[in-house]
Amino acid sequence: xxxxxxxxxIEVCYTxxxxxxxxxxxxxxxxxxxxxxxxxxxxxxxxxxxxIIPVGTVEEARAxxxxxxxxxxxxxxxxxxxxxxxxxxxxFMDEKMKGKTVVLTTTNGTRAIQLAASKCTVVMGCLNxxxxxxxxxxxRHENTLVLASGWKDKVNLEDTICGGAxxxxxxxxxxxxxxxxxxxxxxxxxxxxREHLLSFLRASSHRRRLIQLNIQQDVKYCxxxxxxxxxxxxxxxxxxxxDYHPVNxxxxxxTPFSSHSN
Amino acid sequence: xxxxxxxxxIEVCYTxxxxxxxxxxxxxxxxxxxxxxxxxxxxxxxxxxxxIIPVGTVEEARAxxxxxxxxxxxxxxxxxxxxxxxxxxxxFMDEKMKGKTVVLTTTNGTRAIQLAASKCTVVMGCLNxxxxxxxxxxxRHENTLVLASGWKDKVNLEDTICGGAxxxxxxxxxxxxxxxxxxxxxxxxxxxxREHLLSFLRASSHRRRLIQLNIQQDVKYCxxxxxxxxxxxxxxxxxxxxDYHPVNxxxxxxTPFSSHSN
Numbered sequence: 001x002x003x004x005x006x007x008x009x010i011e012v013c014y015t016x017x018x019x020x021x022x023x024x025x026x027x028x029x030x031x032x033x034x035x036x037x038x039x040x041x042x043x044x045x046x047x048x049x050x051x052i053i054p055v056g057t058v059e060e061a062r063a064x065x066x067x068x069x070x071x072x073x074x075x076x077x078x079x080x081x082x083x084x085x086x087x088x089x090x091x092f093m094d095e096k097m098k099g100k101t102v103v104l105t106t107t108n109g110t111r112a113i114q115l116a117a118s119k120c121t122v123v124m125g126c127l128n129x130x131x132x133x134x135x136x137x138x139x140r141h142e143n144t145l146v147l148a149s150g151w152k153d154k155v156n157l158e159d160t161i162c163g164g165a166x167x168x169x170x171x172x173x174x175x176x177x178x179x180x181x182x183x184x185x186x187x188x189x190x191x192x193x194r195e196h197l198l199s200f201l202r203a204s205s206h207r208r209r210l211i212q213l214n215i216q217q218d219v220k221y222c223x224x225x226x227x228x229x230x231x232x233x234x235x236x237x238x239x240x241x242x243d244y245h246p247v248n249x250x251x252x253x254x255t256p257f258s259s260h261s262n
Numbered sequence: 263x264x265x266x267x268x269x270x271x272i273e274v275c276y277t278x279x280x281x282x283x284x285x286x287x288x289x290x291x292x293x294x295x296x297x298x299x300x301x302x303x304x305x306x307x308x309x310x311x312x313x314i315i316p317v318g319t320v321e322e323a324r325a326x327x328x329x330x331x332x333x334x335x336x337x338x339x340x341x342x343x344x345x346x347x348x349x350x351x352x353x354f355m356d357e358k359m360k361g362k363t364v365v366l367t368t369t370n371g372t373r374a375i376q377l378a379a380s381k382c383t384v385v386m387g388c389l390n391x392x393x394x395x396x397x398x399x400x401x402r403h404e405n406t407l408v409l410a411s412g413w414k415d416k417v418n419l420e421d422t423i424c425g426g427a428x429x430x431x432x433x434x435x436x437x438x439x440x441x442x443x444x445x446x447x448x449x450x451x452x453x454x455x456r457e458h459l460l461s462f463l464r465a466s467s468h469r470r471r472l473i474q475l476n477i478q479q480d481v482k483y484c485x486x487x488x489x490x491x492x493x494x495x496x497x498x499x500x501x502x503x504x505d506y507h508p509v510n511x512x513x514x515x516x517t518p519f520s521s522h523s524n
Contacts, residue, residue: 014276017279017280018277018279018415018416021415021416151443152283154280154283154442155444155447156443157443157446160443181413181417181418181419181466182416182417184419184466185417185419185422185451188451188454189447189450189454192450192451192453192454193450200450204443
């Protein structure tokens with residue numbers, strides 16, 4: 001039996017703009033941008049990219065490009081002109097990227113990463129690494145904030161569902177507790193969505209926007225669960241793969257989602 | 263059949279802090295502060311209070327008090343020292359209040375009212391006037407924003423559920439449409455909650471806070487559906503009762519909630 005004082009916090013913040021209302025109580029921040037920044041970062045590090053340098057602005061990314069870096073820049077769902085890539089996860093599944101350093105800026109995700117970077121341990125979460133990440137979070141057992149990237153400071157469905165899934169899994173261990181209504185609400189949105197994730201997200205404004213951009217394949221990839229046993233962690237401003245080897249190679253945690261949600 | 267262009271917007275904004283991200287597209291704003299400002303205002307005008315002057319600060323309320331006004335001031339769930347009332351709905355169900363003007367300031371609700379006051383028609387919503395309000399909103403058929411008061415700029419469950427119920431009812435007429443994920447998410451939170459509203463809200467941080475303050479009776483009152491056929495509307499900065507007489511005295515709209523949620 002865990003008493004309240006043993007329990008660590010798990011909370012979900014919906015947007016970077018609300019982060020100042022939450023920060024200060026947490027040792028660990030999980031940044032989420034399911035469509036597509038954190039899915040792409042997780043995928044890239046899993047497939048062999050060595051480092052990702054997240055930067056806030058296109059100008060900073062341009063400065064790195066001028067120095068010869070591989071640069072990826074996305075705004076409003078599209079590759080910014082003059083850059084090598086945007087934030088499609090598929091762009092990083094390439095033999096030629098192995099061992100490379102990539103500089104990345106995205107509409108929402110990189111801002112969230114930089115916000116959280118100052119004091120806490122910062123890792124990346126997405127649906128692709130969900131159970132692997134949850135297992136590590138439970139073992140780590142720290143006051144944990146899920147910071148959703150949202151869409152231009154408004155809440156978005158896919159990040160809220162992913163955050164709700166993490167909160168639900170951690171709370172079920174009874175080693176975590178939550179004080180915020182945002183966390184309770186995210187948990188209930190996840191529970192509404194888990195049986196039919198893709199049809200649920202059909203209602204998402206962000207997904208509608210991405211479909212217009214013809215990146216249906218990316219959306220399907222980003223909404224697929226547990227494909228990538230990798231946790232990106234921020235070290236000195238650079239994202240690298242966390243050295244984590246769970247005893248079970250099959251993840252012990254099984255976050256309930258319908259198995260054929262895609 | 264209504265085409266997209268015929269349809270009016272219905273969106274839900276979770277906090278006053280996010281209002282600037284939404285404003286500008288709407289003709290009508292419904293301010294919600296279920297626990298307890300908008301429930302108290304609706305109740306007060308229904309039971310005979312003639313006018314309510316919402317003010318943002320305790321200092322403004324004090325200035326009115328010095329001029330001899332009946333003043334109500336709530337901060338953090340409690341009556342502010344030196345004031346006649348806080349925001350308990352029961353305080354306004356009094357023969358002596360009939361025909362009176364009341365000056366009111368609350369932690370979250372009055373700020374939301376003042377934010378929205380500039381350009382739009384502004385009305386008050388709560389669970390007590392839910393179906394009556396929805397019927398009027400459908401007849402009015404304008405671009406409608408539900409502005410939840412939240413709790414100190416964070417989302418709260420009870421306002422989100424109430425906003426989700428309004429959005430759900432308006433969208434089901436097919437005469438309204440929604441573009442925002444916040445609206446979709448609110449709708450799904452309402453759908454999760456409607457079968458067991460009170461037990462759902464047991465998870466709410468705000469309700470926990472209010473229980474500590476021993477206002478269980480107020481909470482129960484504010485979570486009771488359709489007790490007060492009254493819509494407060496802001497006219498020249500003053501809240502008065504909207505002159506609305508639906509043809510059906512039994513509300514035509516029935517928002518599904520479990521009948522014995524209390």
